[in-house]
Amino acid sequence: MSWITLFLMGTDLFVVSPLLPFISKEFVLSPALAGWMVTVFAVTYALSAPFFGWISDKKGRRKFVTFGLLLFVLANILTAYAPSFLLLIVSRILVGFSAASITPTIYAIIGDIAPPSRRGTWLSIVISGHLTALWAGAPFGTLLEHFFGWRSVFVVLAILGAILSAINFKTWASIPNKSKTKITRQGNSSRILGSVSVTAIWAISMYSLYVYLGSALYSENHFSSSKIAEAVIFYGVGAVLGSLLSGKLTDHFGETKISKVTLILLTFILICLGIFFSYGELVYVFLFLWALVGYAGFTSYQARLAMEYPLKRGIAMAWNNTALYIGITIGSMIGGFVISNGGFHLLPFVSSAAVFISFLISLQKTKKSKKASAF
Structure with missing residues (x-):
């Protein structure tokens, strides 16, 4: 349902x-x-x-x-x-x-x-x-x-x-009105906002590129409308499979580990996408991998938030979705600026840099969590 x-x-x-x-x-x-x-x-x-x-x-x-x-x-x-x-x-x-x-x-x-x-x-x-x-x-x-x-x-x-x-x-x-799960971490608002900043920067990296994908495929690869549609399908299928695969991996290896690994993999995939974007149909492979790893990371991070804020899941998920839409908005603005001033070929590398920043913030968040747990 x-x-x-x-x-x-x-x-x-x-x-x-x-x-x-x-x-x-x-x-x-x-x-x-x-x-x-x-x-x-x-x-x-x-x-x-x-x-x-x-x-x-x-x-x-x-x-x-x-x-x-x-x-x-x-x-x-x-x-x-x-x-x-x-x-x-x-x-x-x-x-x-x-x-x-x-x-x-x-x-x-x-x-x-x-x-x-x-x-x-x-x-x-x-x-x-x-x-x-x-x-x-x-x-x-x-x-x-x-x-x-x-x-x-x-x-x-x-x-x-x-x-x-x-x-x-x-x-x-x-279903009960409130979660009965025993609290494992203090869920104050400032800590939640710090957590969802990872999602905001992830969204900037994904959507600064995705918003202009169709235009770029047309101008850089000279794709027809049917080929652009094929490219979007490869991306969409990768996103769904990435989300489903992430669930299995998250349950086996843990939310924190998978969310960090996918962010670092996404950094390198975006660099490869930038290098091979104009290589005709080869771009389908990298679009698929981009969405597969990108949305695997998003799903695992949702699970991570659900684990870290058991008594404030509603507000944590809501702020995470707000961060997602803020990132989409800022990402589209950054993408337009980069294309206007440097051309589309720079955009995958800018997106890669954004993902790496998200990865670094995720590492800092993990260190703070470990210190709080030890205390």
Whole structure:
């Protein structure tokens, strides 16, 4: 159920981008102005997720997943029937609130109910639902637009959201309001913010490059639209497999070790991607490896946070998702600056440097944790 719910959330997020040309045409907008549909969603999510995480820790998770899905239904109905672009923007703000209520809360629920020895695997399966939307949900939405128009996509999303709201309400009826796990580490806000800074810099490294991937493949490799689509599929499949593989490795070797190893591997893979990017179809291999290792690291780090903050999983997961969206926003800005001033060929190396910084912060965090444990 969690997998399907996050697949729906991911589809709603990823499907907007390929629909923007059709929305722009209907409302007679420039692509940049239509892109605000994505921006307001991301900003709303980043600002509101910590609040929902904090309150779910105190009031119980079930009601906020259900509330989020009902709001998701209303927001997508408004998107589907919005007569003006202003109401379209309002609807995407509401979707941002709904996703902020649902996604980190689902992660926290899984962290609460999963056996400690299986927490990595459980989280990896749930996260793979969100990532599967990247290469399966969004293309399906685009196909739906081809036959029935872009508004039909959001009608279908609303219908599915309504069904899932009832199922989730029943599914999570038996979970406790608060985790009963014995606390192993002080979960104060400053320490949580320090922890999620690793995710923020990881997101900068991933999305400063990914946002401009299609443009780069077109300009540097002269790929057709079909080849660009193939490249994205390689990336998407790598992301899903990386998330699933990470769960098994995390349960076997531990959250801390896998999160650090994947960060250092990602540093070298991005360097190789920069060197071999213009080597035709060989880039598919490095796109696959980039996503495989990158999202394995993200999944293992989610499990690490769930382990380190057992009594504040809701707020920790929420801040981690806020850090993710902040990193995506900053990464897109850095990517645009690098491309404008130095060209795309520099971007993989800049991303590699960002990952290495994230790795160094992760090491410092581990040292502080060991000192606290010894004390």
